[in-house]
Amino acid sequence: MSEVSLFGKKSSALSTSLADIPDFSSTITGGGDTGSTNRRISIKGKEFRQFINGKEYHVSEDRTMNVVVVRPAPIHRIFFAENFSEGKTAKPTCWSSDSRTPDESVPQDQKQAERCMDCTQNIKGSGGGNGRACKFKQRLAVMLEGDLHKKEIYQIELPATSVFGEGEKDKMPLQAYGKYLKAHNTNIITVVTEMKFDSSVATPKLNFKAIRPLEDEEQQTVLDMLDHPDTMRAVTLTVPQMDKVTPEPKEAPKIEAAPVKAEVAVEESAEEPKKVVKKSAPAPSGEPADLSAIVDNWDD
Numbered sequence: 001m002s003e004v005s006l007f008g009k010k011s012s013a014l015s016t017s018l019a020d021i022p023d024f025s026s027t028i029t030g031g032g033d034t035g036s037t038n039r040r041i042s043i044k045g046k047e048f049r050q051f052i053n054g055k056e057y058h059v060s061e062d063r064t065m066n067v068v069v070v071r072p073a074p075i076h077r078i079f080f081a082e083n084f085s086e087g088k089t090a091k092p093t094c095w096s097s098d099s100r101t102p103d104e105s106v107p108q109d110q111k112q113a114e115r116c117m118d119c120t121q122n123i124k125g126s127g128g129g130n131g132r133a134c135k136f137k138q139r140l141a142v143m144l145e146g147d148l149h150k151k152e153i154y155q156i157e158l159p160a161t162s163v164f165g166e167g168e169k170d171k172m173p174l175q176a177y178g179k180y181l182k183a184h185n186t187n188i189i190t191v192v193t194e195m196k197f198d199s200s201v202a203t204p205k206l207n208f209k210a211i212r213p214l215e216d217e218e219q220q221t222v223l224d225m226l227d228h229p230d231t232m233r234a235v236t237l238t239v240p241q242m243d244k245v246t247p248e249p250k251e252a253p254k255i256e257a258a259p260v261k262a263e264v265a266v267e268e269s270a271e272e273p274k275k276v277v278k279k280s281a282p283a284p285s286g287e288p289a290d291l292s293a294i295v296d297n298w299d300d
Contacts, residue, residue, distance in 0.1 A: 007184045007213075038230065041065075041142070041156040043204040046197050050154070064196045066211060067142040068222050069188050070153065072174075073235035075099050075163065079112060079121050079134040094121070097237040099136065136160035138174065141234035145192050148221050155234035156195075162206040170209045171198070177208040189222055190214055 042049040048060040074097065081093040094112045096102050102111045112134070113119035119134060120126060127133035138158045143151070158174060167176040181188055191210045198205040214222065225231055 007186050039152055039154040041154045043156070043162075043197070043206060046204045048195075063199070064194055066145040066192050066194050067154075068145065068148065068191075068214065068218075069140050069142050069193055070222055070225050071141040071231050071235050072188075073139040073141075073237065075136055075138045076237050077116060077122075077134050077136055094134070095237070103237075136163065138163050139235050139237070141231045143222060143225065148218050151221065151225055151228075153225060153228065153230040153234050158206065159204070161201070161203065167207060171196075171207045172209065173206075174208055177210075181210065186210075189226075190219060 038053055040051040042051065042056075048062070048065045049056055050058040050060075077096040077099050078092050079094045080090055082090045093110050094102050094106050096116055100116055101114065102116070112121050116122055116134070121134040122132055124130050124132060127135070137160065140156050140158065142154050142156055144154065161173070163174045165173040165176065167173050169180075172180060177193075178188065181191070190213055192212050192214065194209045194211050195206045196209065198207050
């Protein structure tokens, strides 16, 4: 789609609501186990894996997935003192929901420094190779393009490689994509975004591209979910939500499929689809709110 057709259309639904969209650079954090997001998308193994109530129910073999980013969370950091081991769970040693200082919930004897910028775990090479031991991550609350009418929110957590970097016009990490939209006076919540695996690297890395503007009816549906509890849960950082942590399990409805290892626990259940036997691409989905504020935060 050309830039004229992509950015030329302005949604009347959004024009009356832009002033109500909050500053996404503000910290969003929780003080404990407030319950995990019911729906989640993992990019483990360079595949889009969909989870409901902690159970995997669909794996897409497609390299792309179309979504609407409803709300991006601030970039956070997390440090594990123990080396990662497949199948082993571990609680983070130190974490920060604003990438500046350790959260108040981090035990004093586990804090690696008073400020993230002064931390030895933030030095390149501390994590092996040229990487940092304390990892940057960012969570997004998204809706699938083809299922906007269902008003279902999915959480996706991006590694630093999917957030930072320059990129190219149709192959941008999230930071560059946000700046690109801002340069065209476009709010990320007004367009369908394509998430695509980068085939040039071995580890899971996503690039982002704007596909089309939302229709007015679609836009209003997305705006209705902007402050929904599911959306806020998806972008709220709580330690038990971390992918490497297995909180005390809580009862969840059964899915009609062979048992799959639960990755997270839940406090409330959602209607669960049947296990998909034949892998096929899920219906695309919609996008979230303005990245301009969070882009300013990235530049810090």
